[in-house]
Amino acid sequence: MSNHFEKYLEKIGVRYVLGLGTLSYILGTAVFNIYLRSLGVYEFNLLQLRYMFVGILFELITFGLVFLIFILWRLVLYTQKKKKKPTKRQRELFWRRIEMIMLVFILPWMFVYARYVLPTIPSGFGGAKPIIARLVGDPQEIQRINELIAYETNLQPEKLPFEMAPGRTDLAIGANVLILDQNRDRLFLLLTKELYLSSTSRLAQQLQQAGSSIASLQTGDTKDFKIKPLIVNSDKIVSFTTTLYEPPEVLTRDDIEIAASVIASAEGGEEGTRIVSDFIEQKAPESASRVLQVVQKRIEEQKEAAAAQTPSTPSSPVPPVKTDPTPEELVEQEKEKEEIVQEFEQIFNTTFLDFRAEIFGKASNLCGYERQKGKDSDARLDLVREISRRLRADFPEAWDNLAEQNYLADGQSEEAFSCNLVTVFQGAEDAQMIVQRLNQHELSRGPDFQEIRNEALSKLLKSAQTNNEANRKYVSQLLIQHFNQKARQMSEYWNTTRYLYEGRNDEQYFDRIQEALTQSESWEEFGASLTLFYQAMQEPEVPAEEPEDTSEGDDSGEEGFTGTGSTVDNPPGDE
Secondary structure, three states, X not given: OHHHHHHHHHHHOHHHHHHHHHHHHHHHHHHHHHHHHHXXXXXXXXXXXXXXHHHHHHHHHHHHHHHHHHHHHHHHXXXXXXXXXXXXXXXXXXXXXXXXXXXXXXXXXXXXXXXXXXXXXXXXXXXXXXXEEEEEEOHHHHHHHHHHHHHHHOOOHHHOOOEEOOOOOOOEEEEEEEEEEEOOOEEEEEOOHHXXXXXXXXXXXXXXXXXXXXXXXXXXXXXXXXXXXXXXXXOOEEEXXXXXXXXXXXXXXXXXXXXXXXXXXXXXXXXXXXXHHHHHHXXXXXXXXXXXXXXXHHXXXXXXXXXXXXXXXXXXXXXXXXXXXXXXXXXHHHHHHHHHHHHXXXXXXXXXXXXXXXXXXXXXXXXXXXXHHOOOHHHHHHHHHHHHHHHHHHOXXXXXXXXXXXXXXXXXXXXXXXXXHHHHHOOOOOHHHHHHHHHHOOOOXXXXXXXXXXXXXXXXXXXXXXXXXXXXXXXXXXXXXXXXXXXXXXXXXXXXXXXXXXXXXXXXXXXXXXXXXXXXXXXXXXXXXXXXXXXXXXXXXXXXXXOOOOXXXXXXXXXXXXXXXXXXXXOOOOO
C-alpha cells in the first residue's frame, strides 16, 4: 500500500495538497451547516476558517475509520493464508471499489457525523460541543442579552437570572445558556427548555433527576417555549463562568405550575406525585396540609378513573402499554391543571412567592460571598433597600406593621446578617410573617462564651507550666489562634483590648488570663477584665513614700497609693 500511495503522490504532486485543502473546506462547510440546520439556524457569517478545521477533523475521523476497515480486511486475508500475491489488475480493481464505496458511504456518514458526532467534540479540536455557562460582562449588555433571549423564546425577562458579580459594580452575570460557538466578534448562544426549568425551579430539578419527562414539566412560560439560537455581540462580554445559577430553596410560582402539571398528568406517576408532595411539605410547612388535600383529592380521582376503565375480572395480568395522550386527553389534562393551579393560588399569594424567591436568592448569594470574603456593607445596604422598597410597594399592610427597631435597621452590623435574612425568608407563608420575624429577631450575642472560655482555659492550664517570656509568647499565640478560629466576630472583646497579645511581657500574665477566664460569664465581662489588666500593666505599682505627719492629735492617717487598693496608717502620737 505504501508504494501505491507514494506513486500516487508523485503523480498528483501539489494538486493533491490543494485539492485536500479545498475538500476540507467544502466538507467542513457542509458538515457544520448540516449541524446548524438541525438547530434551525441559517448562518452564513461565521468565521470561514472554522469550516476548514471542521473539515480536516471530519477527514481524519473518516479516513481513520476507512483505515481501520482496511486493516480488518487485511487480517481476514492473512488468516486465510493466501500465498499468491494479487496482480496489478486486481489491485487496481480493489482501489476502484474502495473509491466507489467511499463515494456511496460519504453522504450518509456526513449526516450522521454532523448530527451525532460533531456536537460531542470540543470546539478547540474542530468540533461543536456546546459549553453550558453564564456570560459575564457589562451589566447593560447582559441585561440586553437577557431581554433578547426572553423575546426570542417567549419568556419574561425578569424570570431570567441576572446578578452582579461578587464585589464588582461593573460586571454582571446572566442566564444559563449553551455557548455553541464564540470568537472575538460574536457569541452563538442557545437557551433550552431544560436549562430554563433547571435554573428557575428546584422542583423541576428533582423531577428531572427522577426521570420525569420534560413534557410534563410545563409552566406558563415553557408552554410556548421557542428554542432559537441567537448570535450576540461579544465586545462587552469579558468571560463566562461554568458555575450555573441555582434556583432558590423556596417554593415559587413556577413550582406551583409544575406541581399542578405533574398531578394533572399521568406521566409523573406515583413517584412524581410523591416528589411534589414532599417538596411542598418541606418548602411550605404551614400550608402543606391544605396543599396535600388537593394532591390527595387528585390521586383518588385518578385511581377511580383507572378502576372504571379496568375490567373487573381480568383473565390474565396484562402490562400497561404506554401511549401518547390523545388531543382530547391533552385538553382534559390542561383543564385539570388550570383547576389545580387556581386551587393552589387560593392557598398561596403568588406575588409574595415571587418576592420571597427573589430576596431569598439574593440573600443566599450574599451569605455565601460573605462567608468567603467577609462582610460587604454596601451589598447589605442594597439588599435592605430592596426589601424595604418591595414591602412598601407590594405589601403595604405588612409594611405598616414593621417596627422602627427591626432587624433590617439594627442588624446590618452583625456578622451573620445576610445568613439570618435567609432564615427569615425561608418557610415564610406571607409578608406579615416576614415582618413579624424581622420585628422579633434578636441580635446574636455571638458564639457561646462558656464553651469557648472552657476550651481556652484548658489550653492555658496545659501549657502555662513554665512562666518565662518564651512560654508566655507561645501561650499567647495559642490563645489568639483559638479565639480567632472560634470567635473572630467577637474580636472587639478579646483582640482590641490588647492584653491578650501585649500582656505577655507581664510576669503575672498567666494568673491574670486565668482570672479573666474563670471569673467572666460573658464576652463583655471578659473584655472588661482584659482591659483592666492592660491598664494595670501600663501603670505599674510603685512604692509610696510615707507622708510627714503635720497634724497633732489626729488619730487618722493619710490614705496611701491606690495601685494596690491598700492604705498606710500612721500611729497616733507619732511625730
